[in-house]
Amino acid sequence: xxxxxxxxxxxxxxxxxxxxxxxxxxxxxxxxxxxxxxxxxxxxxxxxxxxxxxxxxxxxxxxxxxxxxxxxxxxxxxxxxxxxxxxxxxxxxxxxxxxxxxxxxxxxxxxxxxxxxxxxxxxxxxxxxxxxxxxxxxxxxxxxxxxxxxxxxxxxxxxxxxxxxxxxxxxxxxxxxxxxxxxxxxxxxxxxxxxxxxxxxxxxxxxxxxxxxxxxxxxxxxxxxxxxxxxxxxx
Numbered sequence: 492x493x494x495x496x497x498x499x500x501x502x503x504x505x506x507x508x509x510x511x512x513x514x515x516x517x518x519x520x521x522x523x524x525x526x527x528x529x530x531x532x533x534x535x536x537x538x539x540x541x542x543x544x545x546x547x548x549x550x551x552x553x554x555x556x557x558x559x560x561x562x563x564x565x566x567x568x569x570x571x572x573x574x575x576x577x578x579x580x581x582x583x584x585x586x587x588x589x590x591x592x593x594x595x596x597x598x599x600x601x602x603x604x605x606x607x608x609x610x611x612x613x614x615x616x617x618x619x620x621x622x623x624x625x626x627x628x629x630x631x632x633x634x635x636x637x638x639x640x641x642x643x644x645x646x647x648x649x650x651x652x653x654x655x656x657x658x659x660x661x662x663x664x665x666x667x668x669x670x671x672x673x674x675x676x677x678x679x680x681x682x683x684x685x686x687x688x689x690x691x692x693x694x695x696x697x698x699x700x701x702x703x704x705x706x707x708x709x710x711x712x713x714x715x716x717x718x719x720x721x722x723x724x725x726x
Contacts, residue, residue: 499547499550529544635704639679
């Protein structure tokens with residue numbers, strides 16, 4: 492049986508809607524899983540929601556509220572929704588407790604890190620001496636713009652079979668202090684953390700958007716196929 496993959500859907504206050512991008516859904520389908528969209532539901536225990544699926548994907552979205560990691564908001568912080576932060580943090584902890592694989596993407600890697608006790612750069616351009624642009628001002632989601640270096644002994648390297656590859660980039664925040672239980676798996680040329688993972692391989696967080704690159708690059712498609720295979724093996 493194909494594994495059920497829960498994709499957290501964030502509450503969009505402006506549209507009074509729950510959203511998760513079609514690219515995430517399509518990537519799961521193409522990799523052999525069955526996507527299940529999970530809307531924000533703070534009344535139902537996260538443990539119950541996670542128990543219904545074989546793994547979860549935490550997708551991209553709005554900035555993580557700095558109060559979630561004990562800081563005041565930087566002037567460059569954009570829209571935040573604490574409701575989403577609380578919901579996704581609970582889902583992450585429930586998945587870890589139940590041994591369910593986690594794939595965290597863009598905002599996902601950030602809320603993953605914060606949920607486990609880490610901190611973020613609230614605005615890369617003003618808080619670091621970064622040398623490359625991390626926000627790709629383009630509607631071409633399938634276009635790659637900068638390289639990353641992948642740690643040779645990482646699970647990510649085993650998945651993609653490379654120590655260097657190109658990624659797309661749509662973020663102005665990033666992991667600053669990595670949480671306990673995670674390790675760096677990849678960095679950008681300017682040192683910004685691009686991927687984190689757990690040693691046992693059940694957790695992978697990436698700062699780019701592989702769901703938008705699956706159709707044009709095999710390495711990015713492998714991230715989803717490996718995740719689906721792990722969810723099937725652990726179910």
